[in-house]
Amino acid sequence: MAGGTFNVPNGLLNIGWDSIGFLSMTGGTINAWGIRIDASGATAASGGTDDTFRVMGGTVNVGGQGMTSPGGSYSLQFGGATIGALASWTGSVAAIFNGTNGATRWSADATQTVVFGSSQSGTGAVIKIGAGELHWSGVNSGYIGPFTVSNGTFVVHSNFNGVVTVASGATFRGTGLVQTNVTVANRGTVSAGRPATNGNL
DSSP: OOSSEEEEEEEEEEEOSSSOOEEEESSSEEEEEEEEESTTSOOOOTTSOOEEEEEOSSEEEEEEEEEEOSSOOEEEEESSOEEEESSOEEEOOOEEEOOTTSOEEEEOOTTOEEEEOSOEEESOOEEEESSSEEEEOSOBTEEOSEEEEOSSEEEESSOBOSEEEEOTTOEEEESSOBOSOEEEOTTOEEEEBOTTSOOOO
16 A cells, blocks of 8 residues: 555454455555454465565554454564554554664554553664553563654553653653663653552663
8 A cells, every 4th residue: 555545434454364464555544443463363374474564654543443463473564654543542463663664653642542562573763743642561672773752651561672762741651671771851751650650660
């Protein structure tokens, strides 16, 4: 997909269902209330290729059903796209941030919270935009790229190896060990723990 708009406003976009699904984006916009990769179980292709969603450009806006993979045999790659929110949503998929076409921008508006579970990895840059909250709630020690909190709040729930920059007015918080440099601009915020809990950051 290199342009245009693909809308699934009240349902799921399934990538792979009893066969091999492959969707590659370099431009355009997808608006889907939910995205499901490898929807009907482990359907790896001959030659070893799994159901694949490659987002190397354009914008993917996800709604309340989030981004999931019931089967688990899949490849999800981000590099140069914008991930947005039609509403607060939760994802339970592991992604590789490869930076193929630049930074991945992750947006959540002021009333929205996006929780991305499982494990994240890669060296590609990620930029948090929008005034809402983005949580990486899985094991994220495999991600070693530059992460910029440009706006809103980024929350980690485990050890984090990315190099973090916090812009003025933005917040970086959570629990776990941050094992690289954190650069905080004037009026940026870094805090340890979650509300009503103690924590180390």
